[in-house]
Amino acid sequence: MIIKLAYKSLLNRKTSVLLTLFSIVVSLALLITVEHIRSQAKTSFNRTVSSVDLIVGARTGQLNLLLYSIFRMGNATNNVSWQSYQDISSQRDVVWSVPLSLGDSHRGYRVLGTNQDYFEFYRYGDKRALAFDAGEAFSDPFGAVLGAEVARELGYEVGTKLTLSHGIGQVSFSDHDNAPFAVVGVLEPTGTPVDRTIHVSLAGIEAVHMPPSRLKALQAAVADGNHVEVQPSTITAFMVGLKSKMSIFKIQRAINQYKQEPLMAVLPGIALVELWSLISSVENILRVISLCVFVSAILGLTTMLLASMQERQKEIAVLRAIGAGPVVLFVLIQLEALLVTSAAIGISLALVWGLFNGASDILASQYGIFVSTQILSMTQVMQLAAALGVTALVALIPAFSAYKKALHAGLGHQ
Amino acid sequence: MQNVKLSEGHPAIELDKLIFSYDNAATEVLNIPQWQLQQTDKCFVFGQSGAGKSTLMNLLTGVLKPTSGQIKVFGQALNAMSSRQRDRFRAQHIGVVFQQFNLIPYLTVAENIRLASWFAGKGDSHDTLDKRLINLFDALQLPTNLLQRPSRELSVGQQQRVAIVRALINQPELLVVDEPTSALDSYARDSFMKLLMTLCSEQQSTLLFVSHDLSLQSYFDVRLNLADINQAGGAQQ
Numbered sequence: 001m002i003i004k005l006a007y008k009s010l011l012n013r014k015t016s017v018l019l020t021l022f023s024i025v026v027s028l029a030l031l032i033t034v035e036h037i038r039s040q041a042k043t044s045f046n047r048t049v050s051s052v053d054l055i056v057g058a059r060t061g062q063l064n065l066l067l068y069s070i071f072r073m074g075n076a077t078n079n080v081s082w083q084s085y086q087d088i089s090s091q092r093d094v095v096w097s098v099p100l101s102l103g104d105s106h107r108g109y110r111v112l113g114t115n116q117d118y119f120e121f122y123r124y125g126d127k128r129a130l131a132f133d134a135g136e137a138f139s140d141p142f143g144a145v146l147g148a149e150v151a152r153e154l155g156y157e158v159g160t161k162l163t164l165s166h167g168i169g170q171v172s173f174s175d176h177d178n179a180p181f182a183v184v185g186v187l188e189p190t191g192t193p194v195d196r197t198i199h200v201s202l203a204g205i206e207a208v209h210m211p212p213s214r215l216k217a218l219q220a221a222v223a224d225g226n227h228v229e230v231q232p233s234t235i236t237a238f239m240v241g242l243k244s245k246m247s248i249f250k251i252q253r254a255i256n257q258y259k260q261e262p263l264m265a266v267l268p269g270i271a272l273v274e275l276w277s278l279i280s281s282v283e284n285i286l287r288v289i290s291l292c293v294f295v296s297a298i299l300g301l302t303t304m305l306l307a308s309m310q311e312r313q314k315e316i317a318v319l320r321a322i323g324a325g326p327v328v329l330f331v332l333i334q335l336e337a338l339l340v341t342s343a344a345i346g347i348s349l350a351l352v353w354g355l356f357n358g359a360s361d362i363l364a365s366q367y368g369i370f371v372s373t374q375i376l377s378m379t380q381v382m383q384l385a386a387a388l389g390v391t392a393l394v395a396l397i398p399a400f401s402a403y404k405k406a407l408h409a410g411l412g413h414q
Numbered sequence: 415m416q417n418v419k420l421s422e423g424h425p426a427i428e429l430d431k432l433i434f435s436y437d438n439a440a441t442e443v444l445n446i447p448q449w450q451l452q453q454t455d456k457c458f459v460f461g462q463s464g465a466g467k468s469t470l471m472n473l474l475t476g477v478l479k480p481t482s483g484q485i486k487v488f489g490q491a492l493n494a495m496s497s498r499q500r501d502r503f504r505a506q507h508i509g510v511v512f513q514q515f516n517l518i519p520y521l522t523v524a525e526n527i528r529l530a531s532w533f534a535g536k537g538d539s540h541d542t543l544d545k546r547l548i549n550l551f552d553a554l555q556l557p558t559n560l561l562q563r564p565s566r567e568l569s570v571g572q573q574q575r576v577a578i579v580r581a582l583i584n585q586p587e588l589l590v591v592d593e594p595t596s597a598l599d600s601y602a603r604d605s606f607m608k609l610l611m612t613l614c615s616e617q618q619s620t621l622l623f624v625s626h627d628l629s630l631q632s633y634f635d636v637r638l639n640l641a642d643i644n645q646a647g648g649a650q651q
Contacts, residue, residue: 001532005521012520314515320477321512322580323505323533325498407497 002328006335009315013308017340020297020304024344025351027294028387032352034286035380040371041283045276048192049268051123053248056080056088056255057237059262063278066271069100069237072110072193076102079234084261089240091254093247096121099235101205104164109150111164111198113205113235119145121241124192134158135185140222141203141230144181148189149196158183162198164208203230240265294387298394301340305333305398309405316405326406333402337395338388345384349375424489426588426620427451427474432483433646434469442646443469446483449643451636453488453587456614456621458631461640467624468592470640474622475508475590476500488587505534509581509619513593516577519566526565527580534584543583550579553616554609571602578610582617589614592624607633 010017049070057065058078067073089097098121101113112118119130119137135158138145146156156162160183181200189195207218207230221228242248248267255265316329356373363371427450434444444466451457461467472478473485476492479500485492488507492500504510517526524547531543538546551558554575565573574594581589591610595603611633614621623634631637 001529004525005518005529008520008525009518315518317512318516318518320501321475321504321510321516322530323501325501327498328533 002332003335003339006332006339009332010336010339013304016304016308020301021340021344021347023297023300024294024341025348027290027297028344028348028384029351029355030290031294031383031387032348032375032380033355034283034290035383036352036356036375036377037371038280038283038287039377039379041279042276044191044371045272045279047125049124049272050127051121051241052239052268053242053245054240054252054255054265055237055268055271056240056263056265059264062264062266062271063275065237065264065266066268066275068102069239070193070268072102072112072197076236078262079236080238080263081234081261082232084258084263085235085238087260088255088258088263089238091251093243093251094240095243096241098122098239099202099232100237100239101202101232101234102236104166104205104208106162106164106198107154109147109154109196109198111200111205113200113202113232115202118199122194122239124190124194128190130190130194131188133186133188135183138184138199138201138204141201141207141218141228142181142222143184143201143204145185145187145199146183147187147193147195147197147199150198151183151186156183156186158186164200202232202235203228206230206232295390298341298391301337301391302394302397305337305395306401309398309401312402313405313409316402317409320406320409324406326403329402329406330399333399334392334395337391337398341388341391345387424453424486425450426453426455426488427622428484428486430484430486432473432485433481434473434478435481442481444473444644445646446643447645449638451620451622453620454618455636456611456634457623457636457638458634459622459624459638459640460626460628460631461644463626465640466644466646467626467640471590471592471622471624474588475510476504502535505530506536506584507586507588509578509584509586509589511574511577511581511589511591511594514570514597516580517565517568517573519564521565522562523565523568523576524561526576527583530580531583536584538584546583546585547579550582550613553613554578555605570597571606574598574606575609578613582613582619585617587620588622589619590622590624593627595625595630596627603630 055065055069057069058076058080060077064074064077068076085097085099088094096117098118099114102110104111104113116137116139119132122130124130132145133148133151135145137143144162151157161180162183163180181204187194207215210218218228218230240251242251252265252267255263319329319332353373353375356371356375360371360373429446429449431448432444432446433442435442459467459470469478473480473492474487476487476495477500479497480493483493487503490503492503495503517523518529521529527547528543531538547561548558551561556572556575556579560568560572560576565576568576574597577594581591594610595606598606607630610621613619623630
């Protein structure tokens with residue numbers, strides 16, 4: 001009955017209630033979004049690479065190396081010579097190594113030159129290996145393996161022909177269109193940047209940068225079914241798996257002090273932590289801002305309720321006359337506040353859910369963040385419960401005002 | 415606290431050495447050594463504004479607590495009750511009608527009345543309530559199609575009559591009415607007074623009618639000039 005009374009009383013003040021509701025919805029949506037992106041970004045980043053002991057590239061910042069080699073963001077400052085790669089990967093402690101060659105693209109998707117070992121040794125998430133949804137790994141220079149999203153977005157399947165472009169823009173002025181590749185495999189979705197990558201062989205990358213006459217000869221040889229060996233002169237970076245974790249720092253030091261070429265090796269885990277700490281400071285600022293917005297919205301709610309107390313003096317007298325005690329009026333005001341916040345929670349959850357449903361593709365392709373539309377996490381629920389708590393706390397002010405009015409104002413004062 | 419049976423044979427209202435002043439201020443608003451009203455009496459209380467009429471009303475309905483002295487309503491000492499008990503007592507045993515603003519404007523007429531019975535918490539069944547409601551609407555010449563209308567849409571005369579239905583829905587022993595006709599024109603006032611009198615007789619309710627409009631006193635068998643029993647000096651200003 002009191003809930004109904006609270007509800008009707010809110011309806012009676014539609015305009016001011018709606019405005020207040022709107023401001024709380026905005027602030028809560030902001031709060032929910034920030035929290036969701038934060039938790040999603042963290043899982044998304046942390047699942048991108050696992051089981052890789054070291055990532056080796058030209059000397060640069062460790063974040064930069066991590067970003068361009070694993071997240072396919074930005075560009076390498078320099079390359080690694082094929083000679084150094086051979087040299088390091090033949091060391092005793094190294095179990096496997098996978099070369100990475102970046103710099104080309106196809107319709108906005110990065111092209112990664114690598115070898116078959118990539119599909120065998122690369123791990124993501126909970127040490128999961130890559131799996132093929134269709135086809136298999138490439139065996140000749142002009143085979144391409146697509147990430148799940150590439151295949152889905154471009155509508156490609158095994159057998160589709162594609163050409164590479166130089167550079168990484170959506171539109172390129174220098175196409176390698178004389179060297180067509182054919183899709184030989186499509187990977188299952190991983191929720192990592194692999195989904196947005198086109199994998200080809202190192203030989204293929206090398207081939208598209210050859211002068212036309214050599215390229216023609218190579219294509220002819222491939223068409224005849226001959227085994228061709230194309231030796232790249234440089235690669236962008238490579239991933240290394242070691243025999244034992246104990247040797248990681250030894251090998252890292254050896255690489256960092258490599259005489260022939262300035263190289264650096266980073267531990268993906270440590271680089272991820274650094275990346276994360278960088279992001280989390282931004283995210284903390286966002287959190288504080290959205291919290292402030294929320295508090296000001298709740299203060300708006302209180303102001304609205306407090307201002308309404310003036311015009312509700314008579315209403316309070318009526319309720320008192322039919323036997324409502326001061327406590328009832330206290331509860332009524334609290335209920336009104338909580339009803340507004342609850343409604344705001346519902347609306348903002350729906351809003352954010354819709355937003356992420358619509359924006360998850362953009363987030364993935366532009367920022368490499370794979371968000372799920374599952375918004376309600378444990379932290380989220382706690383946060384929303386806290387929002388209700390704050391509402392109840394701040395609504396104490398108008399609720400006490402109603403309580404006092406009920407206690408002191410008599411029936412006859414009209 | 416369930417439906418309290420009010421003891422028979424007591425006066426409806428007994429005041430004994432009643433003193434009231436706001437917030438322990440030195441000036442007394444009310445000082446009534448002794449006063450009684452018998453059950454089923456219809457009493458007309460008048461006095462100038464500032465004579466303490468509304469204070470008396472607030473004391474009798476248990477909204478305010480006397481500074482000292484005793485108020486008994488049907489033998490129950492209001493001054494000995496907690497504020498929660500007084501609220502409950504008012505909901506169950508006292509009907510109140512104000513000068514004007516009696517209904518919550520954004521609730522329908524039916525909701526206003528049901529709210530009163532909810533606060534009384536007498537546990538009357540829906541059927542009983544509906545029957546009582548129809549009877550009261552009938553007696554007050556109100557069409558039942560008003561029930562689902564928001565009360566702000568009613569005319570003042572209708573609102574005042576609905577206020578009486580609301581006040582009587584819990585079959586209170588005491589009806590306290592404060593200038594209910596001041597917003598009505600003279601024709602509406604006469605029919606309102608007649609209906610009120612008939613209903614109180616039928617329901618055997620005791621009526622305390624507070625007003626400064628002396629032309630109404632002919633309806634009543636007991637008349638009380640508050641100044642006659644109130645010895646508080648400050649109130650005479």
